[in-house]
Amino acid sequence: MTGTALTAAPPVLLSLRDVTRRFGGLVAVDRLAFDVPAGGVFSVIGPNGAGKTTAFNLISGLVPLSSGDLVFKGQSIAGTKPYELARLGLARTFQNIRLFGGATVWENVAVAAALRAPTGFFQAMWRLPGFTATRRAQEQASLAWLEFVGLANLRNELARNLAYGQQRRLEIARALATEPSLLLLDEPAAGMNPKETEDLVELIGRIRNRGLTVLLIEHDMPLVMRLSDRIAVMNFGHKIAEGTPAEVQAHPEVIRAYLGDGDEG
Amino acid sequence: MRAMILRVLMVIVPLILPALLLALPQGEYQLDVAMTVLLYVALGVGLNVTVGLAGLLDLGYIAFFGLGAYATAILMHGGPAQAEALGGWTYWMAVPAAVAVAGFAGLLIGLPTLRLRGDYLAIVTLAFGQIAKLTENNWDALTNGPQGMEVAKPVLFGFELRAGWQLYYILLLFVWIILWSVRNVNKSSVGRAWVAIREDEIAAASSGVNVPRTKLLAFVMGAAIAGLVGSFFAVKQGFVSPPSFDFIETVTILAMVVLGGIGSLPGVVLGAAMLAALPELLRSLPDMLGLGGQFDVTPYRMLLYGTAMVLMMAWRPEGLLPDAHRRAELHPDASGEAPDGSGEVRA
């Protein structure tokens, strides 16, 4: 699966081309460039403050680029709004979980499921023909994704009443319900206990088996090494290394960044 | 159970109300008060779509009501200048036009404004309300300025509907259509998108919700409802003039929504009924207590509304009859029951 030979390489799904973001005088992401191939798990690692989350915010359209370009499925997505990105097939979760806490579990997912089975406004207002069909499609898709992440039995609970690990899974289910081809996971294992982490590994495995591409930011190194097909390492806004888990672990710059920083155990 | 009782109350009571009221002394007057309450209920439900469901403060709401009323008057009578192109419409043709005019105005105002921070909408709509009033007062050729315009009663199958109870049932029909439509939208994925936007705009957008468009739907829907109610108001009063569409009216309706429960349909009905009936009750209070004379509440009415808004926001922002979603949003610490707004989902 490493695909080093050009002929065997799968098509590129997402391409970062000298992506740069400045905040005032600070360059948070500096000419970052890498290609995420279709299929498999691609991870971005690096010490705290390396610019990983900013990179995610740039990719998902929450923060505009200062310069550079982003190419998704062959077309530039620089300046594209987040909801348009969702339509194009790019979904994400957040480092600090952002659920609709006062809504129920299934409603959280149904909001996203409406993207692929939209209800027209007048259709909804006057129950015009087709309304029931789209509503059923939304409900079934939501339930299917809740089952996929193992939360179907909690569907009528308030989202914020879920346990921490369950909230993370719900956020993933919501992202999946937009039927993305690329799923961005921002530190999905943060704050999880070993059991929850193990479940997460299994879940990400199943997501990848469905043919989705996963772009992952994570601090849990053993998890990253187990899951990733390819890893890019960032420090101070730059990419300092890229390769297979084995290549990255042996890379002197990476060792220096982590040992020198002393941030990661 | 509670939902059942509410539903019965909302259907049966208003249906038989005219018969009950007309049996009372001063029956016509009582019926007129009931119509005023119902009118405010309809307006409250409309404003509630914008303020409660989408979380947007619309301070020019009454201007959309005015637009609907003036559009009806002008289309039926052609304005004081008797413009050839306008006028001569029946009431029933004027109603959808009034709705369309108000909705289109909402679109024009919402489109540029809803891209910006929520606060801007409040100010822009406040300004819109002022422009509307200025136009009503000064565009004499179309609106007859401060003198206002007469409006004929609606005609159905050759009969002129001028009795109080006849007008009452037209209004009741409108109110039911409005309530049913709003409830349907709110229970659909559009309603869920509104919840999502209120809770977390960024997460909503990342989940594929077109945030500006979804907000615009609520704003335009609110405006269109106001236009519909305005078209009824024109024929009910038989007269339209600028003072009916003052900013004070927007404040009044907002106070009803806040008091009853932002985002809650039963709450808004309660709030509207309370605040619309209250001045009438207070007015006749000295009489009922045997003191004779009437109590002039007008100077204190606005003070009461302002105080109600501030106190409700401080102590019970979800209102007297809250919507479950709203209560859950406003009290992040309480676990509470799951909102039943969109129904349970069975496997």
Added chain:
Amino acid sequence: MEGELLAQQVLNGLTIGSMYALIALGYTMVYGILQLINFAHGEVFMVGSFAGLGVLLLVERIAPGAGLVPALILALLAAMAAAALLGMLVERLAYRPLRHSPRLSLLITALGLSIILQNLVMLLVGTEDRAYPDRFTEALQEGFDVGAVHVAWQQLLTLGVALAFMGALTWMVRRTRLGKAMRATAEDPITAGLMGIEADRIVALTFAMGSALAAVGGVLFGLNYSINFFIGTQAGLKAFIAAVLGGIGSLPGAVVGGLLLGLIEALGAGYVSGTWKDVFAFVILAVVLVFRPAGLLGRPVVEKV
């Protein structure tokens, strides 16, 4: 003749514009620090105007022959103090408890407050127009003529006082410790807190200063026009538009926006139509929001999504 009408309208426009600017500064200061549109600000202006009237009436009763200038200074200071207190009270009682509530709750509270203030004043002073004592307004209506252009003392006074206060504010924000603390809190309240700046105190002082400036505008307004309980709504709306035009959150923007709005209104009234004078401001608001929502001197305000 053409040129003289123009000059007269420019002078009138700058006079009213400087009052807009004084009120707009309060909107912009509060917005800069709390991202909140303080709806009650227009009413603070109105209360300040009435406070000035009260002091002058009192002076007329106690010391009918008192000098014009000391009496005016006294009225100005008293109005500023009253408005500053009111501003802090509004912040403390209404906004601070809701700082973590949804924005809608804050907006509704602000609206409720402005309605309360308006109607309290109405119950106190009645609905009819009131004027500052003749002795002051008549003396100030005199002035001198430059060609056919009449320059009234009240116009010069208004412009002079307004510019002086704007200058003082700019100096304070740029040069003093308090000003630096305010800017730091506006930039990043959490970090400012870590540096030992008490955000609550800064916010209260911001309300006090903005309100005092609005009161200056109120007293100047009272010297130029008659006043009633309703002047706050219109003035507040115009000043808000001025703040948006200049770029909300920007102090120089508020001044530029206020003066520009005054000029546009005066020229529009003079050359186009007096009846539709108030529409010009709203047209400007619409144009700015569509084409340049950040205003002339502001930062972008499009919601981050």
